[in-house]
Every structure is written in structure tokens, then in C-alpha cells.
């Protein structure tokens with residue numbers, strides 16, 4: 467079913483279902499922020515809600531989930547439930563078991579990825595939105611209006627502000643709109659813990675992160691002055707005692723170089739499995755490139771997994787980016 471925020475509100479109000487809130491694999495700030503905000507909101511509305519995600523929370527986002535239990539799929543024992551998938555552009559990326567997914571009464575999808583194909587029974591998708599947190603904010607504001615009661619408290623505001631700042635790169639990326647600032651203002655007035663968010667997420671990198679970063683920057687490679695890539699192997703992660711999910715911030719180093727249009731981070735997950743992150747600055751649609759490798763994302767930030775060695779994955783993705791650059795108009 468196509469977009470309809472009111473149908474989602476109606477369903478939430480009318481149903482006796484239990485709810486599972488979840489998101490995509492490799493969690494980031496918008497993933498956890500939007501899921502947790504929805505979890506708190508549904509709890510407040512008297513629903514029985516479980517937060518399920520079969521992946522690990524990055525170190526710098528742990529402060530958000532200290533007080534709650536994120537369940538793994540095998541810990542869930544529900545019969546009559548619907549799933550709310552947040553910030554997940556692809557049904558295959560929803561990070562819980564196939565069994566839980568198959569037995570859900572309804573799937574409600576709230577998302578802002580350009581590659582989303584409206585896989586939910588109910589969808590609220592806006593690819594221009596800064597973040598899924600902005601969509602959850604809109605939905606909760608509508609809900610508040612319809613019931614004349616306040617839902618967004620300090621905790622929910624903190625979650626939503628987290629997704630907003632992480633997905634806009636601190637209000638820098640092109641998905642930052644006037645509505646993003648309006649929402650930020652309102653969330654701050656509602657008690658979002660801005661300073662804690664900034665310190666925990668952007669100013670608490672462990673020493674090991676910098677050792678890894680040094681090694682990673684040594685692999686920096688620039689092709690035609692326009693494509694930059696960095697490789698992180700599993701040996702590098704092991705040597706520097708840092709987790710796979712804790713190095714995503716390194717992606718921006720590839721894009722932030724003068725003249726570079728497309729930045730690529732290649733992270734080796736296991737042998738012959740490489741997670742690729744793509745970023746563009748001005749004109750290349752990296753979501754399309756990611757989709758050609760069965761991935762997806764946004765025009766300026768996307769990702770995919772390539773099943774080969776890191777060197778081979780690099781060759782393949784650089785080749786695709788070169789082609790995309792040749793096909794683009796230079797304005």
C-alpha cells in the first residue's frame with residue numbers, strides 16, 4: 467500500500483496487536499534513534515512492544531539503549547503481532563529472523579531510503595526526509611494532534627535528535643531542510659539532550675579507533691582525482707581491537723577530499739564478504755550504483771555487500787563508479 471500516515475495512526479489506535487519495532491542490519495544513529503523513539507512512544511500509548519534487532523549496537527550509541535533490553539529473534543515469543551520496520555529500505559535487510567517476519571500480521575514500514583519499494587502493508591516513506599527520525603517525529607506530532615495529548619517527552623526527543631544529527635552529518639548534508647531545523651528546535655524545547663548526544667557520538671572515540679584510522683588512511687587510494695577509497699580488513703580490526711560496527715565514521719574521510727565526487731569504504735566482514743559504503747558529493751547517484759550490487763540507500767549515501775576478496779571488491783566497485791561518472795553530466 468502506498469504512503470499514508472493516517473492509516474498507520476488509525477491502525478496503531480485500533481489494533482490489539484503486540485508490536486515489534488526493528489530496523490536494518492549494521493545499526494546507525496537513525497536506525498536506533500527512530501526504533502527506540504517508536505518503542506518508547508508505543509509503550510506510552512499502552513501497547514505491548516518489543517525491540518528486536520539481531521545485530522550489535524555501536525559503542526557510541528550504547529548510551530541510548532542503556533535502560534532497555536534489545537531482544538534477539540530467538541528470545542521473542544509472540545503470536546499476534548505486527549512489525550514496525552524503521553529506516554529499512556529493503557525487506558531483506560530487516561534485522562530479525564525470517565520466521566518472525568513471515569508470521570507478522572502486518573508490516574508497517576517507515577523509511578526515507580530512495581531504494582524503498584513499499585514492501586510494507588502500511589508505508590510512510592518520504593525519500594526527501596532528512597532521516598527516519600523526522601518521519602517518526604511527524605507521525606507522533608499527528609498522533610498528538612488527534613488525541614490532544616503529549617507523547618514526545620525528553621527520552622523520545624533525545625532519540626529523534628540523535629537520528630537527525632547523525633543522518634544529516636550535523637546539519638551538513640543536502641538532506642538538511644528547513645523542516646530539519648524546525649524539528650531540531652522543537653526537540654530541544656522538548657528536552658532533547660543535545661550535549662550528551664554530541665559528546666557520546668562524536669567526541670568519545672576510543673584510542674584504538676585512531677590507531678585503526680591511521681592504518682586505514684594508509685590504504686587511501688584516489689582514481690582520476692574523483693574517486694577515493696579506503697580498505698579495512700578484518701586483520702586490521704583484530705590488530706587494533708575494534709569492532710566491525712564501530713568504524714563507519716571513517717567513510718566520510720573518503721568523500722571529504724578536494725575534487726573527490728565519490729568516496730568508498732570497503733570493510734571486510736569475513737572471508738569473501740565485504741561491506742561497501744558509498745558517498746557522493748554533488749552529482750553521482752550512489753544509490754543506483756549500490757542497487758547494481760543488490761544494495762541500496764540514498765542518492766548521496768548508499769551501501770552494498772560484495773562477496774569476494776577486499777581487493778576484488780574494490781576493483782568491481784571502482785569500475786562501477788568510473789562508469790557512473792562517465793555517464794553523468796558534468797554541470
Ligand code: 5GP
Pocket residue numbers: 490492494553555556559579581714717742743744760761762763764767768769770771
Ligand atoms: P552505510 O554506508 O552508512 O552503511 O549506509 C549508507 C546508507 O545506505 C544507509 O542509509 C543504509 O541504510 C543504506 N545501505 C547500506 N548498505 C545497504 C545494503 O546493503 N542494502 C540497502 N538496501 N541499503 C543499504
Ligand code: MN
Pocket residue numbers: 496497553578597598633
Ligand atoms: Mn536513515
